[in-house]
Amino acid sequence: PAGASRSTPSNTPTSCGCHGCMVQDPTQFDVLVMPNLYGDILSDLCAGLIGGLGVTPSGNIGANGVAIFESVHGTAPDIAGLDMANPTALLLSAVMMLRHMGLHDHGNKIQTACFDTIRDKKVLTKDLGGNSKCSEFTAEICRRIQDLD
Amino acid sequence: MELSRELSPAPCARSDRFLIKMASHGAALSVSKMISPFWGGRLGNTMKVFGTTLTSHRNKSLHTGENIPPPAKYGGRHTVTLIPGDGIGPELLNHVREVFRFSCVPVDFEVVHVNSDVQTEEDINNAITAIRRNGVALKGNIETKHTMPPSVKSRNNLLRTSLDLYANVMHCQSLPGVQTRHKNIDIMIIRENTEGEYSSLEHESVSGVVESLKIITRNNSLRIADYAFRLAREKGRRRVTAVHKANIMKLGDGLFLQCCREVASGYPDITFDSMIVDNTTMQLVSKPQQFDVMVMPNLYGNVVSNVCAGLVGGPGLVPGANYGRDYAVFETATRNTGKSIAGRNIANPTAMLLASCMMLDHLQLYDHASSIRNAVLTTMNETRLHTADIGGQGTTSEVVQSVMRVIQSKGQLTSEL
Numbered sequence: 001p002a003g004a005s006r007s008t009p010s011n012t013p014t015s016c017g018c019h020g021c022m023v024q025d026p027t028q029f030d031v032l033v034m035p036n037l038y039g040d041i042l043s044d045l046c047a048g049l050i051g052g053l054g055v056t057p058s059g060n061i062g063a064n065g066v067a068i069f070e071s072v073h074g075t076a077p078d079i080a081g082l083d084m085a086n087p088t089a090l091l092l093s094a095v096m097m098l099r100h101m102g103l104h105d106h107g108n109k110i111q112t113a114c115f116d117t118i119r120d121k122k123v124l125t126k127d128l129g130g131n132s133k134c135s136e137f138t139a140e141i142c143r144r145i146q147d148l149d
Numbered sequence: 150m151e152l153s154r155e156l157s158p159a160p161c162a163r164s165d166r167f168l169i170k171m172a173s174h175g176a177a178l179s180v181s182k183m184i185s186p187f188w189g190g191r192l193g194n195t196m197k198v199f200g201t202t203l204t205s206h207r208n209k210s211l212h213t214g215e216n217i218p219p220p221a222k223y224g225g226r227h228t229v230t231l232i233p234g235d236g237i238g239p240e241l242l243n244h245v246r247e248v249f250r251f252s253c254v255p256v257d258f259e260v261v262h263v264n265s266d267v268q269t270e271e272d273i274n275n276a277i278t279a280i281r282r283n284g285v286a287l288k289g290n291i292e293t294k295h296t297m298p299p300s301v302k303s304r305n306n307l308l309r310t311s312l313d314l315y316a317n318v319m320h321c322q323s324l325p326g327v328q329t330r331h332k333n334i335d336i337m338i339i340r341e342n343t344e345g346e347y348s349s350l351e352h353e354s355v356s357g358v359v360e361s362l363k364i365i366t367r368n369n370s371l372r373i374a375d376y377a378f379r380l381a382r383e384k385g386r387r388r389v390t391a392v393h394k395a396n397i398m399k400l401g402d403g404l405f406l407q408c409c410r411e412v413a414s415g416y417p418d419i420t421f422d423s424m425i426v427d428n429t430t431m432q433l434v435s436k437p438q439q440f441d442v443m444v445m446p447n448l449y450g451n452v453v454s455n456v457c458a459g460l461v462g463g464p465g466l467v468p469g470a471n472y473g474r475d476y477a478v479f480e481t482a483t484r485n486t487g488k489s490i491a492g493r494n495i496a497n498p499t500a501m502l503l504a505s506c507m508m509l510d511h512l513q514l515y516d517h518a519s520s521i522r523n524a525v526l527t528t529m530n531e532t533r534l535h536t537a538d539i540g541g542q543g544t545t546s547e548v549v550q551s552v553m554r555v556i557q558s559k560g561q562l563t564s565e566l
Contacts, residue, residue: 024463040394044431045431
């Protein structure tokens, strides 16, 4: 925000507006809380930093534990039904849901398998630079989960 | 340099200057040399009838179209208001003065201090009056203390709205000497500077429930859109993107978008498109090269400016300008006070020096502007003397000394180093 200066850790000799800092060194941030519009903007900005909406999970939490978890990318009608989509965003949103429900073991297992598959780069959907199908990507994750058991 | 006795200067319309009657060819030539800085190369070396040239010039002004450069005061020197501000502002502006003195720039600064600790508006009103008088200002950021009651408005905001500096212009360019994740960025951001979410209109009708008014007017939206398209055309840019959130703020941002579309129809040579602000920030951090010129309301401008500054290397590098119909104020683009690094000789002087060059261009002192700008960029890109914010170990004064050395080495008239 104009005119404001953040207090920065002593080893960082800069003081800057939030969005500039996020772009230059996002690792300095941990948990951020903010009103609606800033959240809209900042969440998309951060999604861009980690690879886009195709890999970004999200959840909407209400009172009494009511919650809806969702991916925030578009409906992609051009690739619908062609076994081409990247399921990561929705899958990680489901992991968030499992954690919300207290099923941490299951959540962690699925997340680890998913991250390992992506890290390995052997079976990736088109948007991540590979040429595997959605079902192949999913099967690979399932295989890793089995190996983890 | 004094006017010859044979010439009788008379003030002409509005803020223009002297209608001079030539008495002799010799006098005419010296007059031409004196006033050619005003009009750039427009008059050339031949003497024309000043009356008609002056009035037709008014419509051909560059940059802001209607914005007429302020008159040089007596003796060919300009007077510019200088507001040191808080944090790193004072030290950076001292460096600007140092470089100007060294390069014999014909600018005198009228310093006006604005105390951010007091609640009265006397200081800022003095500053505004000074800027009205001089037409041009160079400023550091004035801190807006959060401990003040809400009735105390942001001084920077007051300045912008009182002087109706409706266009905030920021040019973000990748610098070859600075390491960044993304390269080849060249984006011009035009941000509406007077209304939107910065209207300072809030109320709490019910305790614990605050309503903030975001003001979007047809007038100001048309005005800023027109500025953006004129600037794009003048700079030879191909595409203008309007940034908005009209899917949610259907009336406010919807009006802004509609105004942009209307103006766009008058510029068929320039491509116009629009993008929602959250998608814009995502695109900026993943593929910033796709953007050319961007126009947007106030708050989104703040966000996008800061993101773009971060993309090209940080707040220490980018200069910013605020233009109105009659006045122009130059500062760093991201308007930081830099409190935590003040007084430690580690701040990056680049942004402020480049802002002063933008000011010199505005005053049509193009040679001085180029000389200082080239020296700053040479220090940045060739000598690679960098301050800490861009990964180097140089101090502010070392960078400034290097800039002055480069200026001197180019053979310009300078004072002693």
